[in-house]
Every structure is written in C-alpha cells, then in structure tokens.
Amino acid sequence: MSAIIVPDLPRHYPVLLKEIISIISPQYGGTFIDCTFGQGGYSQEILKYQDTKVIALDRDKDSKKKADIISEKFSNRFLFKNKKFSELDKIKLKNESIRGVIFDLGYSYTQIKDPKKGLSFNFMGDLNMCLGINNFSAKEAVNNLETKDLEKIFKFFGEEKEAKRIAKKIGKERQKKEINTQKLVEIIEKTKRKRDRKINSATKVFQALRIFVNKEISELINGLIAGTKVLKKDGILVVVTFHSLEDKIVKYFFKTLSEHKSISRYLPKLDQPETSFKLAQKKVILPSRKELNENLSSRSAKLRYIIKKDNSYQIKTDIFEKFDHLIQIENLGDKL
Numbered sequence: 575m576s577a578i579i580v581p582d583l584p585r586h587y588p589v590l591l592k593e594i595i596s597i598i599s600p601q602y603g604g605t606f607i608d609c610t611f612g613q614g615g616y617s618q619e620i621l622k623y624q625d626t627k628v629i630a631l632d633r634d635k636d637s638k639k640k641a642d643i644i645s646e647k648f649s650n651r652f653l654f655k656n657k658k659f660s661e662l663d664k665i666k667l668k669n670e671s672i673r674g675v676i677f678d679l680g681y682s683y684t685q686i687k688d689p690k691k692g693l694s695f696n697f698m699g700d701l702n703m704c705l706g707i708n709n710f711s712a713k714e715a716v717n718n719l720e721t722k723d724l725e726k727i728f729k730f731f732g733e734e735k736e737a738k739r740i741a742k743k744i745g746k747e748r749q750k751k752e753i754n755t756q757k758l759v760e761i762i763e764k765t766k767r768k769r770d771r772k773i774n775s776a777t778k779v780f781q782a783l784r785i786f787v788n789k790e791i792s793e794l795i796n797g798l799i800a801g802t803k804v805l806k807k808d809g810i811l812v813v814v815t816f817h818s819l820e821d822k823i824v825k826y827f828f829k830t831l832s833e834h835k836s837i838s839r840y841l842p843k844l845d846q847p848e849t850s851f852k853l854a855q856k857k858v859i860l861p862s863r864k865e866l867n868e869n870l871s872s873r874s875a876k877l878r879y880i881i882k883k884d885n886s887y888q889i890k891t892d893i894f895e896k897f898d899h900l901i902q903i904e905n906l907g908d909k910l
C-alpha cells in the first residue's frame with residue numbers, strides 16, 4: 575500500500591504574495607511600506623531584491639520578535655515600527671521616495687491561535703480581541719455597552735440578522751455573571767433561530783466585535799488616505815481585504831480617486847479636472863486555485879490596487895461622509 579503524504583500546513587502563508595510581487599515589481603528597487611507586517615511574509619520577499627528598502631508597521635507588539643530577526647539580517651534596508659497604519663503619514667520618511675504601500679488586512683494565523691488575544695472561538699481564550707494599541711477589550715464592550723449599541727455593532731459590522739435577539743440575551747445574562755468567550759458562544763448558539771450550515775453560529779458576532787474593538791473602519795479609511803499621500807508619482811497602493819465591509823470601502827475609495835466626478839455631463843472629457851490616480855485593473859484579483867488548495871483561509875481574500883499619477887500630497891475624498899454611519903457605530907466605544 576502506498577503511503578499518503580499529507581503536507582504539513584504552513585504555520586503562516588502570506589496571501590496573494592506572488593500577485594503582489596508582480597504588481598509592485600521590487601526587482602526595480604525602491605522603498606516599500608508594509609503596513610501590516612504580521613509575520614513578515616511580504617517584507618521578507620521584497621527584501622530578497624537587492625535595491626529595496628522596507629518600512630514595516632504593525633499594531634501588534636508581538637510582531638516585533640519576527641521584525642528583530644529581519645532587522646539583524648537587513649539592518650540598513652529594514653525598519654519596523656510598532657504603530658497603527660492610520661499614523662503612517664506621521665512617520666518621518668526622510669525624503670524616501672515611496673514606490674509601494676501594501677495593506678494585508680485582518681489578523682494572522684499566529685494571532686488567531688494565541689488564546690491571550692481571544693480572537694477565535696476555536697482557540698478559546700480571554701474575550702479580548704485587541705490586536706494592539708487599543709482603548710478597550712471585547713469583554714468590556716460586551717459587558718458594559720447598552721444592548722441597543724451591541725445590536726448595532728452585530729448588525730452593521732457582522733451583518734448578523736439576529737443581532738437584536740443576541741444583544742437582548744447578552745443584556746439578561748450579564749446581570750447574573752460577567753460574559754466570557756465561552757458564555758458568549760453559548761448565548762449565540764442558544765439564541766439563534768436560523769443556522770447557517772456553512773459558518774459557525776458565532777462567526778458574525780466575533781467578526782463584529784473584532785472590527786469594533788480595533789476600530790477597523792476608521793483605521794482602514796485613515797490608513798488608505800495616509801498611504802495615498804506618502805506615495806510618489808507612479809507609486810502603487812495595494813490592499814488585500816477579507817470581508818465585504820473592507821472591500822466596499824477600498825472599492826469606493828479607489829473609484830473616487832480614479833474617476834472624474836463629473837462637473838457637467840455636457841463638458842467635454844478634456845475639460846474635466848485630472849485625477850491623481852488610475853485604476854490599472856478594475857476587476858478584483860482573487861487567489862489562484864493552487865493557493866486555495868494550499869491555504870483554505872485565503873478564500874475570502876480580494877486584492878485591489880491603484881497607481882498614483884503625480885506627486886500631490888492632498889487627497890480629495892468624501893469617504894468619511896460615505897461611511898459616516900459605520901464610524902458613528904465605532905465611536906460608541908467612546909462611552910467605555
């Protein structure tokens with residue numbers, strides 16, 4: 575009988591890596607900003623090309639361990655900062671000409687299996703969900719926010735159809751005992767009437783809480799704006815998203831930067847003001863079949879990118895107004 579070789583699942587698999595490298599073309603050298611360093615999958619690949627430099631950011635201080643190892647090897651070409659990417663434009667870039675800014679949103683496998691972070695109901699830990707540099711935890715939110723606020727969070731950040739029922743039940747249960755991860759999962763499982771056979775009952779509420787605790791909506795919007803500012807002419811902004819809310823924001827932002835907001839449809843195209851960015855490809859880029867086979871968790875990844883056409887620093891966008899309803903929900907955290 576021939577033995578079946580089951581390949582070891584990689585501990586960390588940088589999503590859409592090949593596609594990103596082919597878009598940013600590090601073989602021509604230049605400085606790149608890896609806004610979501612994680613386990614350094616993208617940074618290390620870029621640094622393989624001799625004339626490159628990488629400035630890497632991650633809000634999780636645990637990323638620093640990996641960054642230190644890379645720093646030792648590439649001391650004059652690699653710099654790591656334990657910062658949120660919304661602060662990207664406040665970092666001193668010493669006149670670096672930035673060729674690429676890359677975002678790989680969400681969390682890494684290393685983070686999800688860390689029980690201290692409590693990101694997953696599969697690795698039962700504290701009800702925390704903080705990726706780093708946070709103001710409050712999921713436990714504080716679940717145990718202290720008004721139930722109508724919890725309902726909004728579950729509904730808008732998790733697209734949870736039974737948000738109201740779950741929030742109400744949390745309100746009742748927390749009067750008896752503080753809610754922890756286990757209790758939250760139990761409440762969701764007992765409360766939900768409809769079951770989705772494809773995903774765990776708790777998935778949507780967990781996603782919603784993670785977005786809320788880490789202020790992922792305003793982080794993303796501010797990060798995108800900062801990223802587009804620091805890029806030089808011909809620089810590329812690349813974003814990998816993992817859920818529809820993120821992708822909606824990126825898609826809208828790219829559209830507003832690259833399309834003329836028609837002043838008048840009677841005005842000839844030539845008289846319309848120039849846009850500062852161009853979309854090289856309108857269609858979203860998805861993982862290949864090979865990648866999906868090797869790393870199932872890449873299945874929800876979507877890649878979009880945009881190219882800067884000039885050296886302007888000011889970005890005109892109405893993205894804050896467009897997503898104000900979501901930012902208002904994030905701001906409910908100010909009550910804690």
Ligand SMILES: C[S@@+](CC[C@H](N)C(=O)[O-])C[C@H]1O[C@@H](n2cnc3c(N)ncnc32)[C@H](O)[C@@H]1O
Binds near residue numbers: 682
């Ligand atoms: C999907 S992982 C990135 C993996 C990375 N591309 C690699 O190949 O190793 C996402 C990372 O982004 C970080 N992150 C998420 N939101 C952030 C933010 N607002 N600012 C900085 N880092 C953030 C997380 O802590 C996590 O380490």
